[in-house]
Amino acid sequence: MKKIICVGHAALDYVYRIEAFPPQPMKVRSLEHIESGGGMAANASAAIARLGGDVELWSRVGGDSAGERILKFLVGDGVDISHVRTFPHARSSTSAVIVDHTGERMIVGERDHAMPLDADWLPLQRITAAEVGVVMSDLRWLEGTLAAFRQARLQGVPTLIDADLGSSGLMEEFLPLTDYAIFSAPALDAFAGAGDGAAHNRSQLAKVLEHGVRYAGVTRGAGGYVWLTADGQTGEQAAFALDAVDTTGAGDAFHGAFAWALASGASLSECARVASAVAALKCRRLGARAGLPTQAELDEFLRARAN
Secondary structure (H helix, E strand, C coil), X not given: CCEEEEECCCEEEEEEECCCCCCCCCCCCCCEEEXXXXXXXXXXXXXXXXXXCCEEEEEEEXXXXXXXXXXXXXXXXXCECCCEEEECCCCCEEEEEEECCCCCEEEEEECCCCCCCCCCCCCHHHCCCCCEEEEEECCCCHHHHHHHHHHHHHHCCCEEEEECCCCHHHHHHHHHHCCEEEEEHHHHHHHHCCCCHHHHHHHHHHHHHCCCCCEEEEECHHHCEEEEECCCCEEEECCCCCCCCXXXXXXXXXXXXXXXXXXXXXXXXXXXXXXXXXXXXXXXXXXXXXXCCCHHHHHHHHHCCCX
16 A cells, blocks of 8 residues: 655644533533644544554644644654654644533634745655555645645645635635545535535535546535545445544544545545544544544444445
8 A cells, every 4th residue: 555645734632521511601620631632634644544554744843842742642643754844933733622422522723823834845756656645635734735736746646635614715726736625514515605415515516526626525424425526426425323422533534544545446435435434433532533443443343334
C-alpha cells in the first residue's frame, strides 16, 4: 500500500463529558475529562495509522507546551511527523470540547492567526505516483494544500478534501484540483443550497461535479452517506448503529478511513462502507482518537454485519 499524505490542522483537545447542556450559562460538573490529540487532518492521519496505513502529516504547531503534547500524541498514534514544523514564536491550536450524554458536542477552538502561512518548506518532491496513494486536506492550511494539490495533479496522484463548515467559500479555488470531495451535510448545504433527502443530496453533489471533481460525497451523520461520480455511478451507505459516547472527530475518521481504503485499491462502495464503520467505531470512546479501530477490529466489526 502506498503512503498517504494529510495536509492541514493539528490541535490539542481538552475534552469534558457532562450529563446535559444547561439551558443557560452556569457552572456544570464534568463527569470525565481527558486530554486528546485533535485537528481534522491530524485526526484523519491517526485513523489511517491505527488501520496500519503509512501516513505523513504535513502541518504546523507552535513552540509551546501544547505543541509538544500535539506531537507526542501523533507519535503515539503512529503518524510520521517528519514534516510537521514547529514555529518557536507561534501558539499551537487548542480546543475545549464539551460532550453530553448522547455523544453530541460543542467545540470552542483557538488558532493562532500569527502562525506562518508559507508552504515553501514542504517536501513536494515526495509526492509521486510511485510512492503516494492519496493526498488529502482539511482546507485549514490553504497555502500548504495548494502546493501539495498542484504537485499531486502534476504527478497523477489522487487528491481528497474534507469540506466542512467554513470552507464553502474556498471551493471555487480548490475543486479544480480535487479528485474526491467529501462534504459534511452543513458544508454541502452552504455550497449548493439547503434541502432534505438523498435525492436532493444527489442534485447538490451534481453541482460539485460541475467543478471537475471525479467523485463527490456527503456525510449525514445518522442519515448515512450518499455519493455520486462524474461517470454516473452513485451509491448510499447506511450509518452503522452504535451507542455513541462522543461524536467528536467522527467525520475526520471517515475521511481518513476513506483515504486508506482508496489507497488500498478498494471499490468506491467498499470505501464508503469502511469509512462509515470506522466513523461509527470512533464514537465508542471519549475524545477524537481513543475509539479509532485497528484493521483487525474493523474487519471483525464488518464481518459481524456482512448481511
